[in-house]
Amino acid sequence: MEFDLPAEHRMVRDQVREFCEAEIAPIAQDVEDDHRFPAEIFDQLADLDMLGVPVSEEYGGLGGDQLMYALVTEELGRVSGGIGLSYAAHVSLGSKPIELFGTDEQKETWLRPLAEGDGMGAWALTEPGSGSDASNMETTAERDGDEWVINGTKQFITNASVANSVLVKAVTDPEAGYDGISTFIVDPDDDGFEVTTVWDKMGLNCSPTCEIQFDDVRVPESRLLGEEGDGWTQTMKTLDGGRVSIAALSTGLAQGAFEAAREYAGDREQFGQPISKFDAIRDKLVDMHRKTERARLLTHRAAAKYDAGNSVTRESALAKLDASEAAREVAEDAVQVLGGYGYTTDFAPQRFYRDAKLMEIGEGTSEIQHVVIGRELGL
Template structure:
């Protein structure tokens, strides 16, 4: 069993790390304070052929596996949680469902521009009245000739106001329960599609989170993803991959917070010696490193299992649960290591701390992960 990254993955890791430190790091706090989606960063990610890492080359992607994708997500999260979040939402949720479930025509028209970095993708599942019970949706899609008419409201949709396509979940058969949910590829420029709110958040404000209103949006039947009623099955499969990307992003946030704390502790002196020489601080930093290594190993195991085509529900849920909690714990300790400076925006731990909290909420809360894991264990 080899725990080292393949050479190609290490090369990609070096490229992304250099890019993140050079191009994203200097503006990470600025774009957060300005609540600005950094379009220029995503254009450059496209030029580096990183906007479709796990998508096959014939779809416009890089043809990488999910381990490579996890490496990229971690490196972005290490510098900016907001950039990392919009990146994984675009890839896991906006792009890969079209790659995995779309027709050849849909892949060419909608997936290729996303994978090549020319466009940004989004996914619309959650509604104002349905959070953890995501299947309890009110958005309806009624067929009218060769079109579907979609009406409803979607909540907490990442990238919605910068997206060129949004995968919308809607009920096509109210009597069929889970089997009555379908997925539609929606163009945000269509009549009836409106972003009604861009939320101010605790963190991750450079990654837009939106409420969208669909009022009589007409979608041709050629934009039904898969068949009618496939939506919930597609959702579960998509979330398996999505949770791995959140685990990788969480690991990156933890790594960034850890490095900031370690560097500060070795430079900051009190009582004529670095604070890292004090047992309380040293033990805190050692614990951070231990937790991160555990989260990374679990995440990479889940990513590798996913790429092997095996059932990954248990591992992806476990990786997401563990890594998201580690991110929050490590970021909180990083603030503590910095003392009063950790509470200021002049130092990055406060940003990692605020960003990390969402990792325990998005793509299924920690509580929902326990439900999933219990079900996987037959409990």
């Protein structure tokens, strides 16, 4: 088993780390406080060819693999959970399904702009009443000649207010259960598409989370992604990769929180010595490091198996479950290490703490990950 990253992967990781420290870290708290999507950061990421890391070069991507993409996502999360979240939603949910399931024409028309950084992508699955029962959806798409007419509401959709395309799940055959769900490429400029709410959240406020309303939105037949009825199978495959990205983002949050706590503990003196020399703080930092390294190993294993073409349902769920809980635990400990300063917005741990909580909710709650893993284990 090889634990060292390939040279190309290290080069990309280091390039993104340098960019994050120079361009994102100085504004990370400001964009969060202002609830502002930092479009300029994504323009710069596009200049670095990072908005299509795992997308084929044929369609404007970098041609990297899932492991490389996980490394980039981790580095973004290390400085800004919100930017990392919008990035992951753009790549895993808004872009990659078009490459996996789309026609050549769809890839050229819709994927290329996303991979090249000329637009942002989004993915609309969750509804106000569905929650973890994501297949229980009321959004419908009815055929009318050579068009589909979409009606319904989607909830908690990352990037919807800044997206250039949205992949929408809708029921096309109410009698067919899972086989009656299809996926459509919707342009936010389509008549009847409306972002009705941009939510204020506990964290991640530089990443817009939206409610979308579809009121007789008409899309041509050419916007059906894959075959009619393929939507739920596509969703399961998409989430396998998406959970790896959330695990990577969670690992980045944990790493950022750990580094902030370690630096503070080395500088802060009490009773004549750095607090890192006291057993209580040292042991806490060691546990934070252990949890972060464990999350990273599980994430890299899932990414490597994905790249090898293996089924990763269990591995991605396990990585997502462990890394998301590690992120929250490490960030909470980082706040504790900083004491009163950790509770102020002058220091990063409070932001990591608030951002980390969503990692245990989005793309399948921790409870759902237990269900997935249990099913994979035959339990």
